[in-house]
Amino acid sequence: MKFEIKRERLVEGLNDVMKAVSSKTTIPILTGIKMDVSSDGMRLTGSDSDITIQTFIPAEEDGEQIIQVTDGGSIVLQAKVFGEIIRKLPTNEVEIEITGNFQTHIRSGKSEFHLIGLDAMDYPQLPDIQDDRLFTIPADLLKTINRETVFAVSSSETRPVLTGVHWEVKDGELICVATDSHRLARRKTKLETLPEGEYSVVIPGKSLTELNKILDDTSEAVEIVMTNQQVLFKSKHILFFSRLLEGNYPDTTRLxxxxxxxxxxxxxxxxxxxxxxxxxxxxxxxxxxxxxxxxxxxxxxxxxxxxxxxxxxxxxxxxxxxxxxxxxxxxxxxxxxxxxxxxxxxxxxxxxxxxxxxxxxxxxxxxxxxxxxxxxxx
Amino acid sequence: MKFEIKRERLVEGLNDVMKAVSSKTTIPILTGIKMDVSSDGMRLTGSDSDITIQTFIPAEEDGEQIIQVTDGGSIVLQAKVFGEIIRKLPTNEVEIEITGNFQTHIRSGKSEFHLIGLDAMDYPQLPDIQDDRLFTIPADLLKTINRETVFAVSSSETRPVLTGVHWEVKDGELICVATDSHRLARRKTKLETLPEGEYSVVIPGKSLTELNKILDDTSEAVEIVMTNQQVLFKSKHILFFSRLLEGNYPDTTRLxxxxxxxxxxxxxxxxxxxxxxxxxxxxxxxxxxxxxxxxxxxxxxxxxxxxxxxxxxxxxxxxxxxxxxxxxxxxxxxxxxxxxxxxxxxxxxxxxxxxxxxxxxxxxxxxxxxxxxxxxxx
The missing domain is CATH 3.70.10.10 (Proliferating Cell Nuclear Antigen)
Known part of the structure; x- marks a missing residue:
């Protein structure tokens, strides 16, 4: 694996996926960030196993060459050190080369770093999500919905399902409810793209808070795909996966x-x-x-x-x-x-x-x- | 005691003296701020017994009435609560009245607060500093000198004198030295106003760090008065007192x-x-x-x-x-x-x-x- 990339674009990509990486993880490889490089560009993945964020940096964009790929490949590098190195490199031209035994060489100007990487094969696979059941919401509206509900989730783990926001799609409406059993926040939103059937999932409050940090304040559509165990939010270059909470959400209408x-x-x-x-x-x-x-x-x-x-x-x-x-x-x-x-x-x-x-x-x-x-x- | 004051000026004054107030103090009255009101204006005092900051808000400035004093007097109010109240009052007109038993009434618009104050007589007296032995340094130069030296003080209490910066006035020069015994920073400054005699004091690094937060980046002169136990920095409306560290500062020239x-x-x-x-x-x-x-x-x-x-x-x-x-x-x-x-x-x-x-x-x-x-x- 060998390529050159514009430093500022790699910094942007790392900033996005870094939000999913936790230093407290019990799975050592998740302290790293996965890079997959092909002739199309580079995919970066960060995860704390609850939330996974993927971003894609295209090799070429608007006629500008961002990545020059000599050889494709995959590697996992320690997120914190790798991120700090890239941020502090002296020039905007970064060369990354992986040699035997996951030895990673990072060169920029007169700086040269040698890091020991991890085998990308050991990085957890992402769930395969079929996107036949998707609907869309503009990014700024999605952020507003989260801001109006997430604060009311429970911070106590005694009833784990209450630490999430209940998302229900029914009769052409998205109904989001959060409660910690002392107060409740409910937001109803008419959907323009109607998904078939009814959905009812509980998304961890923490995931929605992190999602809000990543989404831009634009009206650009975010695609939302719900499955039994995962929800996926897809914006232009970013995929944001969150696991769902198990258990039945209480019926709050009677309150x-x-x-x-x-x-x-x-x-x-x-x-x-x-x-x-x-x-x-x-x-x-x-x-x-x-x-x-x-x-x-x-x-x-x-x-x-x-x-x-x-x-x-x-x-x-x-x-x-x-x-x-x-x-x-x-x-x-x-x-x-x-x-x-x-x-x-x-x-x-x-x-x-x-x-x-x-x-x-x-x-x-x-x-x-x-x-x-x-x-x-x- | 009864007066009206412009909220924004009181906020400014509180922000200055608040920097000296510590919630960790072992002397309960020092969690408060002392207000002394006379027909000239209001003096605010905050202290953690190491550092004391005083600021003066004149009753009238540039022809504008800032404080309207009906009755003068003194009171001590809990710094944190009082500061937050003043910051959040609904209008710029604040009326403060002290009635029997240190009952303090704060009125602004349709808000009315009743606080229980403390007797200002119980507040520690400030040292009486003779200003016959003073010299001056422009505020911005003083900040630079501190920035260049304070970082090198020791953070360990094993040799308390090393947690301070050694200030020596000798031969028309101010020599500031800080060392934690692994590194040393020394800054020499020619003085324009020459104090008589030689001075040698050790000022706690923490005091100088706080002083830098309060001083403006202007060339306005700061008067400095050193005594055996205290140093006083005097700028336009602020008096900043710091206790000195006891003990002999090591001779660092041989290093x-x-x-x-x-x-x-x-x-x-x-x-x-x-x-x-x-x-x-x-x-x-x-x-x-x-x-x-x-x-x-x-x-x-x-x-x-x-x-x-x-x-x-x-x-x-x-x-x-x-x-x-x-x-x-x-x-x-x-x-x-x-x-x-x-x-x-x-x-x-x-x-x-x-x-x-x-x-x-x-x-x-x-x-x-x-x-x-x-x-x-x-």
Whole structure:
């Protein structure tokens, strides 16, 4: 194996696949990055066995020669050292040559590195995913969906299935739900390309967080392929594989109240800032609970009291308050997460009583629903 | 005590003094910030007992009213909570009122906070420093001097005096020396304002690092006052006090060789990059030692060999090599620190032999001297 490659393109490719490589892996070869070079170009693979990222650097692009391949082949090189070497080489021209016993020679300007590689045959094979059951979502919309749901997954491993986001494709809609059993985030998205049949998978929250770091903020289509054990996200030059979580995702539709007694419409950003301030004192005592009252005269009060530190009161003018007056307490963090997901628009908050879950929606559309369980303090 | 203040100016002042406040302090009142308000303005004080920072916000500046004082007074408030509250208040107008029992009321827009303050009488008094023995250095030069020396202080507490930088004023010069006994950094600076007599103090490296964070990159004069236990740096609105280290600083002049057998002149930036790359493999094995050879034909080779990972060779063209050929090994980190302090200029490196300390200077002037002890490998 011998080729020359433009350093800056190799750096870009390594940055992408490196996100899947973990130094904590128990499978030694996964601390490496696999390079497969052929006359078409170079495929880079990084994996922590949960997530696998592949990127392809074409030998030629827009008439420009990026890789000059003398001999094709495959090798696995230690991700961290290899990445740092390539990043710090003195020129943009890099020559890589593999000789006997996986000896890897990296040359650039007057620098020469000799690394000991690993046999690419020992690198785990990627699952063979049939792409006959795919649908597409624009990259920026996919990132938004993840941003609106992933934060609500459980961080506890006691019910592993709750550490993932439930993706369901049904009736021309993608419904994504995350819950840690104290709060829930649901996002519905109409699909333009309708896949046949129904799908129901649970994708690890961590995978979707990593996916969001890799996707560009463009409207370019991302192809999504779901199988029984894996989901594949395909963008222009990147393949992102994630394993799926096993187990049945709980039916969450029953959690959402059907009737409401108090409906508050309020500016989301103002409420977020008021709760942020009210929670400054609550945070000190680590329970982080604030009180919320909907009063006559469309007045909202957010307050918190921390005997050791002090207390705070925030007044807020609501657009409207319909139904009964209400006092309720909840986690400031959960409320702030939910308001951030709704992102500064006017929000409609619907309550059924001080002890019952309440929901938040954007005043503009129904696609997002956030549900929070209150905390008993009154 | 009651006054109104512009939020943004209070935030600025808090940001400055907050740098001295440590949550790890064993003196509870030092987790707070002291505010002293009079008709002239507000003095803020933060301290971790090693470092004390004071800043003054004038009641009026350039005809603009910044503080409207109804009643003067003093209070100590929890630094972290108070800082976060002020940063997040909804408007630029902040009213602060202290009522009985150190009850502190903070109002802005429709937010109202009630904090429990502490008695300012319990806050440690600042040392009374006579400023009859002061000299001045421009802020940017002071920052440069610190940047060129502080990195070389010892991080080990076995010889506490070595965790500081030795500042000596003598013959119209300020001589700053730091050493961890494996390397040494020395910077000489001609002083324009000559203080009377000789001074010799040891300033904790940590204090100088914090000082550099606070000083602006301007040529504005900083007044420096040294006493037996404290040093005070005074800029426009900030007073920065640091305790001094006790104990005799070792005489380091004898460490510096008087004769040299090999003198290499080379571009500092190229050498820094070559050593950075050569150390990539050395780092993996944690000893971080690279080999350096000065050869005939003005050729420098930097290399390292790490049996587990691989090896690297870097060639470099020196401007000149005078004297004997030489092979020597040293810590890549120490060499990189020294080259960064000399900052990209051509450097002159003078060796006395593979087992003897060697020195680095800028090719342009003699003000900086860096000394490194080699590592025995050849």
């Amino acid at each position: 959402i109240p059907a009737e409401y007694k108090t409906t508050v419409t309020v500016n989301g950003r103002s409420l977020l800032q008021a709760i942020d301030r009210a929670s400054l004192l609550a945070r000190e005592e680590r329970n982080n609970v604030v009180r919320f009252s909907a009063k006559a005269g469309n007045e909202v009060e957010v307050s918190s009291n921390s005997p050791e530190v002090g207390k705070v009161e925030e007044q807020l003018q609501a657009q409207s308050i319909e139904g009964e007056e209400l006092k309720i307490s909840f986690s400031a963090k959960f409320m702030m997460d939910a308001l951030k997901a709704i992102d500064g628009q006017d929000v409609v908050i619907q309550f059924t009583g001080a002890m019952r879950p309440f929901i938040l929606k954007s005043a503009l559309d129904d696609s997002i629903l956030q549900l929070i369980l209150p905390v008993r303090t009154y | 510096i060789p008087a004769e040299y057998k090999t003198t290499v002149t080379v571009n500092g930036r190229s050498l820094l990059q070559a050593i950075d790359r050569a150390s990539l493999l050395a780092r993996e094995e944690r000893n971080n030692v690279v080999r350096f050879s000065a050869k005939a034909g003005n050729e420098v080779e930097v290399s390292s060999n790490s049996p587990e990972v691989g090896k690297v060779e870097e060639q470099l063209q020196a401007q000149s090599i005078e004297g004997e050929e030489l092979k020597i090994s040293f810590s890549a980190k120490f060499m990189m620190d020294a080259l960064k302090a000399i900052d990209g200029q051509d450097v002159v490196i003078q060796f006395t032999g593979a087992m003897r300390p060697f020195i680095l200077k800028s090719a342009l002037d003699d003000s900086i001297l860096q000394l490194i002890l080699p590592v025995r490998t050849y």
